[in-house]
Amino acid sequence: MTVGDAVLAARVAGVYALADGVDRAAEGFGPSVREAVEALAAAGEAAAGLGTGVALLEVAGLLAERLDTATRDVRDAAERMRGAMQGLVDGDGEVAAGVRAAG
Amino acid sequence: MSAPPGEVAGAAWPVAAAEAVVTAVDHAERTAEDAGRAVVQPALDLDDLALHLGTAWTGRAADAAARALRRAAEEVDAFSGPLLVVADVLRVEGSALARALVVPGGVADGDARELAEADEALAGRLREVASVLGGEVLGAGAPGAGAGGADTGGLAGVDASVLPTGVRDRATAWHALGPAERARATSSLTGSGALDGLPAAERDVVNRRRLDALIDAGVRPDELGALRAHLAADPRRMLLEVTDDGRAVVADGDPDRAARVVTLVPGTGSSLAAIGDAATRAAEVCTAASAEDAARRDADVAPCVGVAWQGYDAPDTVLEAARSPGLASAHAAELRGLAAGLDAVDRLDGTDTPHTAVGYSFGSVVLGDAAAAPQGLAVDRMLHVGSPGMGTATSADQRIDEGGTPRPVRDEELVGLRSRWDPVPWWSLTGALGGLPGETEVGGVALAAEPGLPPAERAHTHSRYFDAGTDSVRAIGGAVADP
Secondary structure, three states: OOOOHHHOOOOHHHHHHHHHHHHHHHHHHHHHHHHHHHHHHHHHHHHHOOOHHHHHHHHHHHHHHHHHHHHHHHHHHHHHHHHHHHHHHHOOHHHHHHHHOOO | OOOOHHHHHHHHHHHEEEEEEEEHHHHHHHHHHHHHHOHHHHHHHHHHHHHHHHOOOOOOOHHHHHHHHHHHHHHOOOOHHHHHHHHHHHHHHHHHHHHHHHHOOOOOOOHHHHHHHHHHHHHHHHHHHHHHHOOOOOOOOOOOOOOOOOOOOOOOHHHHHOOOOOOHHHHHHHHHHOOOHHHHHHOOOOOOOOOOOOOOHHHHHHHHHHHHHHOOOOOOHHHHHHHHHHHHOOOOOEEEEEEOOOEEEEEEEOOHHHOOOEEEOOOOOOOHHHHHOOOOOOHHHHHHHHHHHHHOOOOOOOOOEEEEEOOOOOOOOOHHHHHHHHHHHHOOHHHHHHHHHHHHHHHHHOOOOOEEEEEEEOOOHHHHHHHHHHOEOOOEEEEEOOOOOOOOOOOHHOOEEOOEEEEEOOHHHEEEEOOOOOOOOHHHHHOOOOOOOOOOOOEEEEEEEEOOOOOOHHHHHHHHOOOOOOOOHHHHHHHHHOO
């Protein structure tokens, strides 16, 4: 392995590590927001018959939708990074050039 | 849609059902607040990751990946504002709903109108949040989010310049704002004390972002790094204030949800790097007060939140303090602002949580200076522990801010505690730092209690007042529990 290959491998490993960091970020927000959504929905159900109950359910539903979107987008961002590095391994010249030029 | 007043019948809300609603709303409030705070760090982390991506990978594909990361960071960050507004309105408007719902014997006809009004008020605020959540971009304009966020729900643009400068008016005005308006206003609220009057959870979120930016900029790395580590050690801790000159205020829980608040003003030698010491002492006061509560009332212990106020540049020694009394007064106004803000936010839900300020050592001078201003200090009791003087000669110059109206302090609200083995209080004989609370000619109440150290350790008495299990901390706890 040449020095250049070693640097390239280190940078690829670095991108994989950053992608793992993205996964950890997803784990850092998803469960807490999910818990809030469930609590808001439960409060909405308890308050059924009041306008508050309807509004709580609406807020919970919208948050749940947004949570799904944000979770997917965060995961996609991580996969985009891993996918590009895999592409490099499979011979994607543009990505390889981008990694060589970094630093 | 809210039921018309006539349809909110007493039979529909027996006590058990009403209490179930209150319990569920309370839980929802807590989890919404926790989540609103918890998303901040992952969002900051995603932003950092986008920044670091360039060190390992460049080019068009890398730029696109970084953009995707930043977009994801904005999406995550944008949960914070709406969730914190939900928590805020569940606390404030939810309290009014709870009072209208939980009526002995169930809601009767005469209570139905009050219930309908409380229900509509809370439902209206929640619908406001829903209208923002339903927009194209969630939580538009949140600090850190792009400027192109949604302006949904017909919310007009708001900047901080339209917020009242008075802390109590600011608290009321802030509470009336929706998520998008708060996000826009928050980005303009800069400078020490600018967040007084905002809910503690929102202060925490804004200040954590500030702390992150200060650390990234290389400002006071040792002190701010220690502060960050202190916050990271317990997720319940809230950063109520942080400044670029190395001052901060940290609560060990949410003061807006507490049944009792204790703010500790530390003394000579204290610093941001050692904020854990002040936090530990505040927590020990809370523990002692809660134990006193349990012993007296044989009931559930009131949740107590301790606040470590490292909001001033403390002198290293009492000698230095005596030469530079201006150190105490330099930031006394900020202590007043914090206390008034906590009080104003607390009162929005119709409660008045007891708040005791404890001035320890030279912190006693800071506390006394804060209460010497014409507007007074918004606390229910002031304790001076190991004081070298309270900044003023007598209690006649000490005032309480009672919901925005100043009045002279009453004797029982001004308490001094000192050990006969502690040399620091003897400084009061010089008059340089004011009189000792509890002395006959000064006013207030004196508590006599010793840390109870063996003779060989009495030289350390001044630093042991708050040690767990001592007579002195028990006496302090008793005084805090008294109101």
